[in-house]
Structures are given as structure tokens and as C-alpha cells.
Amino acid sequence: MDKKKIVGHSEERWDAIAKVKGQANYTGDFSFKHLLHAKILRSTIAHGYVKSYDIAEAAQMPGVIKIFLPEDLPHHLYSTAGHPWNLDPAKRDIEDRTMLTRHVHVYGDDIALVVARTELQAKKAMLKIKVEYDEYPVYLTPEAAMAPDAMRIHPERENAFASSEVGFGDVKQSLKDADYVIARHLTTPVQQHLHLENQIAVAYQSSDQRWTCISSTQIPHICRRIVAQANGIDWSQVRVKKPFIGGGFGNKQEIIIEPLVVALSRALGGRPVQIALTREETIAYTRTRHAISYDMKIGVNQDGHLTAIDCDVLSNQGGYASHGHAVGGKGGTFINALYRADSLRFSAKTVYTNIATAGAMRGYGMPQVIFALESIIDDAADKIGMDPIKFRQINHQPDGFYNQLGQTKQRDFLIEQCLVKGRAAFHWDEKLAASQAYKTGVKRRGVGIAAFSFGTAVWPFGLETSSARLFALPDGTFKLQVGATEIGQGADTALAQMAAETLGVPFKSVIRDVMTDTDLDPYDTGAYASRQTYIGGVAVKKAAEEMKQKILKRAETEFKVQLEHMDIVDGNIVYRADGDLVTTVKDMAMQSYYDWDTAGSMETYSSINVHHNSYGSGCSLAEVEVDIETGQVKLLSLMNVHDSGKIINPLLASGQVDGGMAMSAAYGLNEELLYNKAGKPLNNNMLDYKLPTAMDLPDLEGVFVESQDPLGPYGNKALGENPDVSPAPAIRNAVKNAIGVGIDKIPLTPELVYNQYQAAQKAAKGDL
């Protein structure tokens, strides 16, 4: 009997039409009577204390309702990091901030709020507030903040507020044993998410006298908790609604403005208050990707055997702890997931500084550590004169490897297949051979590769729970409710496909809702860690299986055909044996509402807690042309190969892959948030922050090594973040292949490439 496959098929995303027609309402599209607007007054120093405010003139400005100083709002300590709450206080995110502060930790810190009738009035009044500061020394780098005489940025703890060391074996000895030791100091820049929709939230008192917050958040249920904690009210007093979202990439896994709007509405008699950050504020004053530096050493033998990987890590946290050490401390597990060496040491410190607070961003530490790892691995291959793909092939972990650091058996770990497929699909050998014609002259060509590993969701480091609810509508369609958050990535569509597949009904028979509402939708922690189709998928599958049983049970009762003889195919209830029709889902649904004797609506609910992880892997291959006179790098071609298990929706998956590749290519070549010596951001706008355009990217090629992950609910594992991990080091390695210089810093700006090339030429001349 032929079952129509819905999982694995590029179903049209359910919200596509609404978005094209302009019917999709985002937070800023809702209208409220008497909406008030708040602007945040931001510090114009990066470190210090506000001695005094003069609000006299500002308070007289037209439209001003009220000006709030730190003393005027609740000052409960909280963390903006969007993790599930931990019952163990020792394992909670560091609570190091209040809503407004006189203690300035970053340039642009929130030091006051102005509420006015219009946004422009709020802004103009805000500009009239005069502030006097005590200024403290500004620390831009972990090294500066860790100097013996450096002042504590948060008096309660040292600037190097977290550290960890993982590994096995004796790296010192293993390095001694190696034929060659390669040492590198590799650094990564501050990157920003640049999601299209800036942070925006509005809060008001609802008729039940509780507080509703409509917000562009990736984590509605966690948002409820943090808003309540920051305001010092019961969690049940907050209701969060998430409408359509214009992207987040992790920046909306932080609860940044939601506590403020709720606090303001509470202070203003429940009137609706909105904060809509500008692009300039979003780039400079929300969250960023941690800039991390790696002092790496690897030992390698002439035959390609890796003796040791040794790594000292410094992660620049910025002014508040946020996701903190979870990001910088992450690498050891995933180095171990990818390569086998006799010994491994991964020692990391996370350090407060006075640049923007770093937090969650797509890849969550992996783009940094893989840049470092894949640069030095490539240099090792060069050192022994081995083909870089072959070098990775002889050193990667085998399928089925038990990773002690991640407490995970790497089932269905297909890095070998990715490398083999990548070599062929990219035409690596042909491109490498062709590049030989471009090793003199102004334009030089080269190819490069980088591999990666990636976890799915956060177990065993964090809690993984989800839930789903299904109810049958009278016409045989089903409403699917999940707490998992659609933020543009297509999660809702993928989850609906899963429900339809398991139920045996057409894709269109599963109805999703744009709004995730903490009062109505079941609990899920939200969109992050490439977790939703994996963890949310388990919950959806369970609810759908139970619903299917309910429907078949009803058919059994009605038609006296044993349940095990029936199946549901394309909305029909049929004999398993030959597909002959018994009845339809629609008839059973109608009955469940209106049959005089048996009516009773069909609803199922699932709630799950998952204690396993499935590691994905993959690689990027890049071909570049470098202009040695100007240092400009032109990306000629770029391919990603992914081992992400079963691909639920190929079109949506390719969207994730394209986006991730673009994000990482620009990470390698162009993107970087810059600060002056005083800690002031210099390029917090879309002109000066060099997000790539379509003109800056070649055709992006994504290839899948599809398989059936044994633990993924539909054979699937992580894909959302994976594409953003390895393009940058592949480009770095391609540039090295082109010009013979391995550059240890990204982005590879023209000036950097030019200078490094010149320096290498001078050094080579000096050697002669």
C-alpha cells in the first residue's frame, strides 16, 4: 500500500501566502488605543557610574508622560539568558543586572527611560536629559580586563568570572611525542545577528488584571518567567504572545526589552507601552556573538596521526554575563566529536569586559571554535604535505564513537560520507588543478575545506522538554498547538508535516497558528540550539500517534474491524492489507462531535523529556580569487555538505543552508562590530556593518548526505545552525591555498590580507 510521504517533501510553508499578501502581522502591526512609546536613555560612556541626572528640561518637552530613573523601577537582579530555569541555584544563569542601572557596564547601558505619546517625542525629550558620570577605566579585551590592577566590572565577582577545563591524556607528553607541533593564536570578531525585525515589545494590563506582553521573542515561555522575575511578580501574572517574527538568530533568545515594557505599563496604570529598538540600538546594544581567541597547539606525525590538541580559550563576554561561559566553554566536546587524538586539553575562561554583552547567536560558540580548529588542522595537513581532505579522513571519529565529554554515542555520524561527497560534488580536484594556473600574477586562486561536528539540542548540558496538543475539528482537520516557536525558519511547517505524516492525513489537514501564547500553548522552551524539529518533533509525534489510535479506535467501535487491521492513508481509514476503504477521518471526526451516543471530542496531549543527543556533521568547500595588489578576496564558489539525518522539508532546509552559509562567509570576510578606545561602537548601522548582499555571494550550493538518524523522531537531527559553522574557515584555508599565507584572524579584510601577504613576502626574502 502506497503511503504518501509528507515528511521529506517540500510542502509550502503554511504562512507563505500571508507573508506575500502582507497579512502576516508582526508585533509592530498591532494597534492599541492610547499606545505610549518609551525610549531608553543610553550611557555615553562604557564604564562608570551615573552621579546625577538633570531631567528638568526633558520633563517639560511636549508629549512626555513620565521619565523613569533606576530608582523608579523594580531592581530585582535577573539574567536575560533564555535558558530553562534550573532548580539548582548553582546552575542558574548569572543574575547580574537590573532593569535600569546607574552602574554603567557597557556603552549604551540602560540608564533611564522616557515615556511619551509618540516615539519622536520620547526621543526628543530623551536627548534633553543631562547626565554626569564618574568614569572608570574601560576594558575592551579579556586580556585588559584580567590585568592584575584591573577594576572589577561587577564587584560581586572577578572579571574572569567562569572557567573550565576538559580533556583526556597528557597533552604535554603527546606534543613532545609529535613529529611536528603547530602553534597558532587564532581570533574571531564580534558578529551581530542583524535579524530583519528589530527587537520590539508592547505590554498592557489585560482585562483579567494580569500583564500581557506581545513580543518578537524566540522563547515565549521563558520570556514569561524572566519578565516576572525582573518585575518581582508571580509568573502566572504574565502572559506572553509571540506573533510573526522577522528572524532572531539567537538574539531573541534573550529577554531584553520585555521586562521594561511590563514594568512601564505597571507604573502607568496598565496603559499599553511599546519599545521598538532602532537598527542602531539593535546592533550596538542588544547581544552579539562572542569574540573568542584560541591559543592552539596540535601535534602531528609525518604519517598524519594527531598526537595532541591543546587549546587555551579566552571568551570576551562584554558587560553582562548573559549566556556566559556556556558559549566559550563549549568547544572541547565538539573537537572530540570530530577528531581523534592521543590527548586533548580544552581550557576556557569567560571574561567580563566593557564591550556589548555577548549572548546566543546561531552556532553558539561553534563558528568560533571550528574556525580555530579547522585553520590549524589545515595548517597541519600542509606541514606534512598531505591532501587536506585525506588528512581529515584519517583523523575523524568513526561512526558509533562514544564521546565521553558529551556523554553521547555518535550514532549515524557521517563525516566520512560528507568529505567524500564534498570532494566529488565540489569538483575539488579539478578546481585545485585549475588554480595552479593562477599562482603568479595579480589574481591568485585557491581552494579550501573545513569540517565540523554539531549537537542537536542541549542535552546533557541542559533540560530538553517539549509538549504538543492536537484536537480534531469536525471536518477531519486537526489543530496543532505547540510551544515551539516559529521565527521565520519554518518550524511550524515542519512540525505540521510531522503531525500529518503520523496521522496519515494530507499536509493541509493540519492547522497551525501564528500566535504562540503562553496562556494557550503547551510548554516548550523555544527556538534555539537547533532543537525544535528534534525535541518538538518527539512531542508532536507522540500526540499524533495517540490521536491516530483514538480515530482508529472509534472506527473499530463503529465498524467492528479490529484496530490492528486498519491504517489511515491520505485522510481515509483503510484496510492495512489492501487499502480498501473502511471510513474516512472526516466521518469519524464528525461523529466525535455530534453522534448522539458516542460524541466526545478527540484531543491528545503529549509532554516529553528527552535525554539523548544526535550529533550531526558536515563540511564546507570554498574556492577564492585573491587580488594580491588590493587584498580583495572574491568568493568564486562555496559548498556545504550536511549530515543532518532525514531532511524534513528540502526547500526549507536549503533556505537554512543558504542563510547559514551567507552568514558564515561574511563572518570570514567582512562582518565585525568595531569599538573605539572608549568602548563606543563605531559601525552600528547597516551601511558600516558589512552584512553581505546577494552581489557578494556566489551561488550557494548545499548538499545533504541524507540518512535516518536512529534517535531523531523522524530520523532528523540538527540543521538550523549547522550551515553557519564551517564556511569561514574553509574560506580562510582557500585564501591560504591561493597566496601561501595562513591568516589567523577573521574577517579577512582587504587590508589584512594585503598586509599579511606583504609581510610573508618580506619574511621569505629575509630567509633567503
Place this chain on the structure above:
Amino acid sequence: MYDITGYHEAHSLADVFAVIRTDPHARIVAGGTDVLVKNRAEAATYAEVALIGIREIPELQGIRLEVDGTISIGALCSFDEIEHDPIIRQHMGLLAQAVSLVGGPQTRHMGTIGGNICNAGPGADSSPSLLAYNAVLEIQSPTGTRHLPIRDLFTGPSQTVLKPGDVVVRINVAQADYQGYVGYYTKFARRNALDIANQSCAALIKVNDQQEIQDLRIAFGASAPTPVRAPHAEAYAQGKTISADVLKAIGTACLKDTKTHSGRNSKAFRDHLVTVLPGRNIMTALKGDE
């Protein structure tokens, strides 16, 4: 948040002058692609002002080839219009190429060449080419009409000699300034679209059959506080036969007229670009790649 206090739609130059008389702070807006950005950013003299829309004024429209061979470009011509205009494509390829590199399609449809030069950004994409073509501006004001060579327009970053009430009506290029020349423009930017030049260079050259330079004009953007020509290099080049050494010497001589300083790129790197871009442009122009 825009901070605009009023809007006047001018249908004639007289309308503009009338508004300026009563409100000297009113700001002319053509395509608005600079004005609105600066208004939102609360830039001095751009925010809390009224705007005067000039898009309906007939004198500022269209591209013409005059009987004496002068090419006359209306200040309101958009980049897109200029890029695709047959007269410009035939006679002023350097300008067509330069304006094709502005922003993205939306900006090229809204942004005007008049706005580009009046905004006086050091890296404005049309300025180096117009400098190379010795463009002359026709300016009308409440007191009359005057003609100003574009080299005399810029006084500093975002600063010009224009006074409130001065309207750039047309941009004129004499036949002798375009006939027989080939040119090429390099926009050195970090992105291939939606970017402002970190540095730019236009070269316009006329050579004879012996590859001797009859006339060379080089202009830079974002290599000094204003767009500048490179007269020292141009004088040096006169009569020389093109060779690698000559191109190198031309590049080095350009440093006499540029004034770079360290910003996103260091002064050393920017000076390096000043020396290499002219030669690359000359060679590309002569190869006829564009």
C-alpha cells in the same frame, strides 16, 4: 523616526525661492536618499526642518546633447536614468559605469545626480567622473544664474559653496571634455552593492596610436576631505608612453594631491590604493573592458 516640520512641493524655481525667503532653513529634497537618512539621524540642518520638493520643476529634468556638442544633464536625473541613457552611454561611458555602482536598484531609481554632488560625500560615486569630465554646474538662485566648475564646488566633507536658495539646475560637459576619451572607475568598497566607497578612483584617458598619453585625468573619491583631481600625476603623464614604470610613477605622483588619513583602513593602506588604482583603471579603460 523622521523629524520633518513641513513640506512644500515646488513646481518652479520661483516656488523654491519663495519658500526660502520665508524659511531659509527649509531643505531642498530631490530623491531624499540622503535627506531622509540624515533627518532620521538628527543630523544638524537636516532634522526639525521643512522640506522643499523639487521633483516637478521642468528645468532640472532630462539629458540633452546641445548643438555645440555639450552634454547637459538635469540635476534631477536618477542614476538609473543616466546609466541607461543612450547619449551618456555613447559619450560618457565612465559616468555611466560609475553611477551603475551606486547602492542598489532602489537607490539608483530614487537618487539623483544633483543630490549626489550637493550632498558632497567624499565618496560620492558620481563626483570623480564629473571631476574628470570637467563638468560645469548651472546654478540658479534668487539673485540669478551662475556657472561653477565642479572642482570649485566642494569645500569639505558634506560641505559645498552652495548657499540656501542655490539650486543646481544642470550639469554640463563640453564636447572637448569627453570626445576621444576612454575611462574606467574603481569603487573600492567592502561590498559589491549597497556600499559607499572606502576609496574610489576615476581615470579618463586619451592616447594616440603609439600609446602615448595625449591627456590623462585622474580623480579620487574618499582619498581627501573632498573628491579631488590629481594634477601632479596628470601633468607627469602628458606625452609619456604607457608602460608599467610610467603607470607606477603616475600612481606615486597621485599621492601629492590626495590627503588620506587612517579610518577603517590605515593611511598606509589607503595610500597604497592611491598608487595602484590609477594604473589599473588606465589599463582596463584602454583594453575597452567596459
